[in-house]
Amino acid sequence: MDVVVVGGGAAGLSAAVVLGRARRSVVVVDAGAPRNAPAAGVHGFLTRDGMSPAELVATGREEVVRYGGEVVSCVATGARRVDGGFAVDLANGDAVLGRRLVVATGLVDELxxxxxxxxxxxxxxxxxxxxxxxxxxxxxxxxxxxxxxxxxxxxxxxxxxxxxxxxxxxxxxxxxxxxxxxxxxxxxxxxxxxxxxxxxxxxxxxxxxxxxxxxxxxxxxVTSALRSQADVLRALGLETAPLEIMGHRFGDHAEADPTGATSIPGVWVAGNVTDPLAQVVMAAAAGVKAAAAVNADLIAEETAAAVAELRSRAAVAR
The missing domain is CATH 3.50.50.60 (FAD/NAD(P)-binding domain)
Incomplete structure (x- = not known):
């Protein structure tokens, strides 16, 4: 696979759709326990206002598959570096491999x-x-x-x-x-x-x-403590940072640059795992942005490899 996306909420599914449309092979690993499951509907999402969280996820999964992506319904228990990218370990004993990794595992509200x-x-x-x-x-x-x-x-x-x-x-x-x-x-x-x-x-x-x-x-x-679901990131050595709002700590989050790139090369984050205050529409947009950055990174790698091969052929021809 080109990309493994861990987390199948708005951020993860949006990333997978964009990557699929970019003709990338992509698999989404999703535990099926979204943070907003108890809510009657999502709001502030233009054209989707009031849609139930379950319907939003089901529709998103259909769109991922439409563009050639896969969805694996399982818990991701960890991740590790392997030759050529990353392996994401699953609770059923399997593993999925990808050249790049997008983590969109969200957060848990501590009430x-x-x-x-x-x-x-x-x-x-x-x-x-x-x-x-x-x-x-x-x-x-x-x-x-x-x-x-x-x-x-x-x-x-x-x-x-x-x-x-x-x-x-x-x-x-x-x-x-x-x-x-x-x-x-x-x-x-x-x-x-x-x-x-x-x-x-x-x-x-x-x-x-x-x-x-x-x-x-x-x-x-109520105001909940916002705890990122970052076990996959921690398995790769990336620890979360305190989340501070107006000088007060309210939880933790995974730090990243504006595209979602983390300090680990090849790993991006999107949605509530990095931006705990993001509403659904904002998480979806972050998934789009991360996917575009991942695709650009893969293009750069593939271009560098193609240039090296071209030079090698030219050297042999001489």
Missing amino acids: PDVPGLAQRWGRDVVHCPYCHGWEIRDRAIGVLGTGPMAAHSALLFRQWSDDVVLFRGAASELTAEQAEQLAARGITVVEDEVAGLEVHDDRLTGVRLRSGEVVARQALA
Whole structure:
């Protein structure tokens, strides 16, 4: 194979389609567990707004195959250098070989330890106002303060509802300026810690505090820690770097140049594994960019080999 793509979400599939259209042999290895699987639909993706994550992946896989690519449904357990490129080891004991490697394995959201929260994730427990704000507009929204971005998050979600409560608890501190901003926007601050969620008829109805009080809420926004799924990269010796936002650490990511090229020659990254804040459309675009860079790199290698062969023939002819 010319290229092995590890990860079959928007970034990986977009990369594979572009490579297939460039007449490259490409295989996508995908574990089939996308980060956004619990969500009803993807948003902010022009012409695909509201499409379910499963449908997006299925459509993308069809496009990869249409251009001659392959899709292997399996977990990639590691990767290693071999003569001519890379071998990606699979959980079933097999391995796939490629001259270049694109890693688009995404990330995992590490959620606050609140009983019942994980079960509502992607439904009425959300993280991104641009992904879910429209769907929870005008509802009673709670914001779970889990760190230094709590006030910022509450002010963001205030754009979609005039009924926003920030559950500050002990995990977040507010400056005098932030407290003033929240008060000016009519955002109530609750000091008690969150103990759990109230759910009736499979709908979030409230947030239960340590005191036993229940604050009626129809949606809850949380900030997760963003942990890159970078085992394949680590197997090659590439460690992730801290992800910092406004001076605060929120997880880790794989560092790369603007095309997705890593410090390991022949290895590119795309999507949330390197840009944890990228929405689906941005991840897809990153896959396109990485694929173009990979193809250009292969062309340079093939051209150099062709020039060497030409010179060799010319030397023999003399």
